[in-house]
Amino acid sequence: MMxxxxxxxxxxxxxxxxxxxxxxxxxxIFRAALFLAATFLGVVAxxxxxxxxFLAAVQLIIYVGAISVVIIFAIMFTKNVKIxxxxxxxxxxxxxxxxxxxxxxxxxxxxxxxDTITTLDTKEMEIVVYAYQNSIYYIGKILxxxxxxxxxxxxxxxxxxxxxxxSLVKERTE
Amino acid sequence: xxxxxxLIISAILFCIGLTxxxxxxxxxxxxxxxxxxxxxxxxxxVAASRYVxxxxxxxSQVLMGNMFAVFVITIAAAEVALGLAIVMSxxxxxxxIFIKDASHLKG
Numbered sequence: 365m366m367x368x369x370x371x372x373x374x375x376x377x378x379x380x381x382x383x384x385x386x387x388x389x390x391x392x393i394f395r396a397a398l399f400l401a402a403t404f405l406g407v408v409a410x411x412x413x414x415x416x417x418f419l420a421a422v423q424l425i426i427y428v429g430a431i432s433v434v435i436i437f438a439i440m441f442t443k444n445v446k447i448x449x450x451x452x453x454x455x456x457x458x459x460x461x462x463x464x465x466x467x468x469x470x471x472x473x474x475x476x477x478x479d480t481i482t483t484l485d486t487k488e489m490e491i492v493v494y495a496y497q498n499s500i501y502y503i504g505k506i507l508x509x510x511x512x513x514x515x516x517x518x519x520x521x522x523x524x525x526x527x528x529x530x531s532l533v534k535e536r537t538e
Numbered sequence: 539x540x541x542x543x544x545l546i547i548s549a550i551l552f553c554i555g556l557t558x559x560x561x562x563x564x565x566x567x568x569x570x571x572x573x574x575x576x577x578x579x580x581x582x583x584v585a586a587s588r589y590v591x592x593x594x595x596x597x598s599q600v601l602m603g604n605m606f607a608v609f610v611i612t613i614a615a616a617e618v619a620l621g622l623a624i625v626m627s628x629x630x631x632x633x634x635i636f637i638k639d640a641s642h643l644k645g
Binding site for chain 2: 377435455459462491507
């Protein structure tokens with residue numbers, strides 16, 4: 365008996381993975397960037413299926429809204445859009461490496477019995493459902509209590525990245 | 539829709555990104571493959587925080603996987619800004635965005 369959520373899950377996974385495959389297989393780099401945006405949208409749908417609404421919104425704003433646009437701008441500023449996505453000399457090696465890693469990961473994931481660690485008793489289930497229903501409140505609370513040091517550190521990293529990006533691309537005036 | 543399904547999607551997405559990093563010769567395409575790998579890690583972290591029971595019965599401990607994903611997204615934004623700035627800088631210098639031409643540091 366297939367639930368409707370399962371059908372949506374398989375469709376989303378199929379769309380995400382096939383557009384991710386098109387990113388690395390298509391010759392036209394502009395189309396690759398559009399398929400990358402499609403992959404990000406598929407990841408947004410997966411986050412919604414996992415009940416992580418805050419992360420879905422963040423992913424939609426930052427990845428689909430900002431990073432895709434910046435990548436498309438970079439493609440537009442550099443020439444050779446039509447032939448801009450060729451393979452390197454390591455084509456065979458890369459495909460073999462990817463297939464090997466993929467097989468290894470899938471075998472190790474399927475062999476392990478996940479039911480031993482994912483069975484929640486009713487008390488834990490209540491806590492998980494409660495936390496995900498009030499996720500915005502608890503994410504805000506974690507950011508200013510438990511994880512305040514990584515929060516400040518990541519804001520410094522963003523500041524340094526902005527300054528570094530500006531100083532890398534600005535015109536040198538002697 | 540189990541933890542196993544999400545982890546398999548995440549593993550395949552990671553391997554697609556890994557293949558893309560190796561087989562592409564355009565720096566922007568390599569950056570796009572790196573983004574795919576970072577996204578796959580986010581899916582794995584959020585799925586684990588959803589399905590694996592928390593150690594303590596504190597609601598803020600349940601959402602730690604989501605916080606992982608938030609910080610990964612922050613670092614990914616910084617990474618793509620710096621990476622594309624380096625691409626533009628190389629392009630101004632060599633009029634090319636292929637890795638075979640970006641060999642300034644080769645002795």
